[in-house]
Each structure stands twice: as structure tokens, then as C-alpha cells.
Amino acid sequence: MNAAIAVIRRDLLLAMRRKSEVMTALFFFIIVVSLFPLGIGPEPVLLKKIAPGILWVAALLATMLGLARLFAPDHADGTLEQMALSPTPMGVLIAGKIAAHWITTGLPLVLLAPVLGIQFDLDGAALGILVVALLLGTPLLSLIGAIGAALTLGLRGGGVLLSLLVLPLYVPTLIFGAGAVEMVVSGMSAAGHLSLLAAMLALALFFAPWATTAALRIALE
Amino acid sequence: MLSATGLTCVRGERRLFSGLDLAVGAGEWLHVQGENGAGKTSLLRILAGLAPAAEGEIRWHAEPIGALAEEYRRHLLFLGHHGAVKEELTPLENLTFSARLDGASLAEAEALQALARFGLRGREDLPVRFLSAGQKRRVLLARLAVRKAQLWILDEPFTALDVKAVDMLSRLIIDHVGSGGSAILTSHQSIPLPHGRALRL
Numbered sequence: 430m431n432a433a434i435a436v437i438r439r440d441l442l443l444a445m446r447r448k449s450e451v452m453t454a455l456f457f458f459i460i461v462v463s464l465f466p467l468g469i470g471p472e473p474v475l476l477k478k479i480a481p482g483i484l485w486v487a488a489l490l491a492t493m494l495g496l497a498r499l500f501a502p503d504h505a506d507g508t509l510e511q512m513a514l515s516p517t518p519m520g521v522l523i524a525g526k527i528a529a530h531w532i533t534t535g536l537p538l539v540l541l542a543p544v545l546g547i548q549f550d551l552d553g554a555a556l557g558i559l560v561v562a563l564l565l566g567t568p569l570l571s572l573i574g575a576i577g578a579a580l581t582l583g584l585r586g587g588g589v590l591l592s593l594l595v596l597p598l599y600v601p602t603l604i605f606g607a608g609a610v611e612m613v614v615s616g617m618s619a620a621g622h623l624s625l626l627a628a629m630l631a632l633a634l635f636f637a638p639w640a641t642t643a644a645l646r647i648a649l650e
Numbered sequence: 651m652l653s654a655t656g657l658t659c660v661r662g663e664r665r666l667f668s669g670l671d672l673a674v675g676a677g678e679w680l681h682v683q684g685e686n687g688a689g690k691t692s693l694l695r696i697l698a699g700l701a702p703a704a705e706g707e708i709r710w711h712a713e714p715i716g717a718l719a720e721e722y723r724r725h726l727l728f729l730g731h732h733g734a735v736k737e738e739l740t741p742l743e744n745l746t747f748s749a750r751l752d753g754a755s756l757a758e759a760e761a762l763q764a765l766a767r768f769g770l771r772g773r774e775d776l777p778v779r780f781l782s783a784g785q786k787r788r789v790l791l792a793r794l795a796v797r798k799a800q801l802w803i804l805d806e807p808f809t810a811l812d813v814k815a816v817d818m819l820s821r822l823i824i825d826h827v828g829s830g831g832s833a834i835l836t837s838h839q840s841i842p843l844p845h846g847r848a849l850r851l
Contacts, residue, residue, distance in 0.1 A: 431753075431755070432750055432751055435750035436751075442739065443736065443738055447738060506735065507731070507734040508736070510728070510732070511751055513700060514726060514728050649700055649701075650700070650701045
């Protein structure tokens with residue numbers, strides 16, 4: 430556990446020193462979401478209807494941006510080797526890396542989303558559910574993405590393959606995440622969608638670090 | 651302590667070595683020699699448990715390393731071609747992180763002392779990317795000094811080091827072997843250390 434916390438702290442420190450990577454994903458999210466109201470024009474009814482989908486697609490693509498660099502630097506400089514040789518099980522360390530990825534890319538999106546949601550004329554209840562849905566959904570994106578990043582590690586053209594591999598797996602998260610907000614906008618309860626997101630998150634928390642570690646061990650051989 | 655029997659390594663279509671036996675006891679060290687591409691690095695990675703051998707078995711205190719897993723890794727220190735040193739972090743942060751990864755906690759005073767011993771005094775808080783190649787290797791050597799492992803597996807540890815650092819590393823290895831540890835290392839230079847045996851691939 431100590432070693433996992435050390436991994437998280439180190440990754441956050443690295444993110445602080447390489448701010449541009451974190452900022453790129455964040456600005457991408459802000460710009461994409463803000464371009465839609467500008468492009469579509471002042472039509473509150475239409476904007477309110479497409480808001481959940483746009484916010485979720487933008488969050489999903491913003492998460493994808495940094496995925497290829499999740500394990501690549503550690504692979505190149507031998508840190509991954511040292512993690513595989515650590516007395517702490519590698520799965521625990523990798524869970525730490527995924528947590529750090531979420532803190533640097535997922536969490537800022539969660540915090541920014543309600544501010545950006547105002548552009549789409551979403552009301553308080555919808556913004557609240559948007560935050561809850563993103564809070565459940567963005568860790569899921571990091572966990573699933575980590576499996577894809579590990580499987581394509583060290584491959585030439587891995588970036589394209591990574592998107593092909595991961596985007597279809599993101600579809601359920603997108604449907605239930607955006608669906609939860611749509612339910613509230615149309616006056617119904619979002620509880621069902623949120624429970625499904627939470628169930629998927631619980632499943633991914635259990636299996637994704639393990640699957641990622643298995644893929645990384647193959648990449649290391 | 652560490653023994654291997656009938657090791658075979660196959661890379662793609664090529665058989666690098668086969669039927670290799672070796673043993674390293676407490677207070678001994680092994681110098682793996684061979685031409686470029688002979689399979690020295692592959693052998694070390696197999697011994698560390700990073701890559702599987704095509705055939706053969708490796709035992710640590712008579713137990714297969716696959717079964718020991720984390721127990722074996724606790725006693726092992728492996729330094730490969732890439733030193734796992736992060737360019738953006740300072741030597742002190744790198745050293746502290748490696749120690750945590752090894753399951754040990756390292757007091758700052760102890761870390762600073764180890765870095766000073768390797769001529770990095772005054773550079774503890776400078777990101778590693780501002781250091782020279784030799785100084786980066788010295789950060790790794792500081793890790794050797796603070797890590798308490800019984801078995802060292804070092805791949806080309808003398809690369810990029812100046813005469814003084816080569817001396818310091820040699821002394822580290824002598825001390826380690828002298829106090830009952832063992833070491834396996836590759837090097838193209840001949841190493842003037844006692845209690846060593848050579849293995850040609």
C-alpha cells in the first residue's frame with residue numbers, strides 16, 4: 430500500500446513538472462464543449478437536448494488524449510521493469526498509476542463540467558447529476574483505457590490501435606453517463622443509469638488493474 | 651544461493667544459448683562475458699524473473715523463483731540498461747521513490763548522505779535532466795548503497811562512469827560480496843575484484 434501511494438505521489442509530481450500534458454487534455458475539453466453553442470447558435474431547447482451527449486463525448490476524447498503516454502515513459506526508462514521486480518505486487522502499483530491518471534485527467538473534467546454545462550442552459554438538478562455521473566464514469570474511462578494502453582505498449586502505430594481498441598469499450602459508459610443526465614432533463618429519475626455506472630465501475634476496479642498488469646508483463650518480456 | 655540448470659534462451663529464430671548451468675553462492679560474484687548480442691542481457695533478465703527461459707530452471711535457496719515470486723524479489727536488486735531514473739525528478743526524489751518501490755522507507759538524511767558519497771552534493775535538488783550521463787549513473791549507484799538486497803544483478807554497471815566512480819562501484823561490490831551477498835554482472839572490461847568467477851556465453 431505504501432508503494433502504491435508512492436507511485437501516486439510520484440505521478441502527480443511528474444504531472445506538475447510536465448504541466449503541458451495535463452493542460453492539453455483540459456483545454457481540449459473546454460474548447461470542444463464551448464464550440465458547440467457557438468456553432469449551433471442561441472437555440473436553448475436544442476442545446477439543452479444535446480448537452481449531455483456533447484459533454485460526455487468531449488470528456489471521453491479528452492481522456493483518450495493522454496492514454497498513449499500512460500505507460501510509455503515508464504516503459505522507456507525502465508521504471509516499469511523495476512515495478513515488475515518490486516516486492517509489492519505489480520497490480521497494486523499499477524492501480525496507483527491508474528488512480529494518478531484519474532486525478533490528473535478525470536477529476537479536473539468533473540470539476541469543470543458544471544461550469545461548461547451552464548452554456549447549454551442546464552439547470553441545477555441536471556448539473557448535479559452530470560457531476561455524479563462523471564464522478565462514476567471518468568474513473569471507469571481511466572481503468573478501461575489503462576488496459577488498452579498496456580496492450581498497445583511498444584507497438585508502432587499504437588496510438589491508432591489504442592483508439593480502435595478502447596473507444597468501443599467506452600460505449601456503455603457513454604450511453605449510461607449521458608443517459609443519466611438526459612433522464613433528469615426530461616424529468617425522470619436517473620437512479621437506474623447511475624446504479625449501472627456504479628456497477629460497471631465496481632467491476633472495472635476489481636478486474637482492470639489485474640488485466641493491465643498481465644498485459645504489461647507480456648510487453649516487458 | 652542462486653542456481654540455474656539447463657537454461658535455454660531463444661530470441662525469434664535464434665538460439666542464443668542452451669543448456670547453461672550456473673551457481674552463485676553467498677560471498678561470490680559472477681562475471682558474465684560475451685560478445686555483443688551473445689545474450690548477456692537476456693540471461694540477466696531471465697535470472698531476474700523478467701523474462702521466461704525457453705527451457706531450464708532457476709532456484710533461489712533451492713526453491714524455484716517462480717514459486718517464490720515476491721519473496722525472491724525482496725532479496726533482489728536488478729539494474730538494467732535503463733536506470734529507471736526520471737529526468738524531471740531530482741536525484742533525491744528518484745532515490746526516495748526507488749526505496750519506496752523496494753518496500754523500504756528511506757530517511758532524507760540517509761538519502762542525502764548516499765548522494766553526497768557519490769559526488770552529487772549540491773545537486774540533490776536539480777532535476778536529473780540537467781545532469782551528465784555519468785552523474786545519472788551515479789544516482790543509480792546511490793541506490794545500490796542504500797538498498798539492502800542479497801543478490802545484485804547488474805547489467806553493464808561500469809558504463810559511462812569516470813575512473814573515480816568505477817573505483818567507488820568496485821568498492822561497493824567488494825563490500826557487498828564481503829558481507830555475504832552475491833552479485834552477477836556483465837561488463838566488457840575486466841574487473842579486478844576478488845572472489846569472482848567468469849562465465850562465457
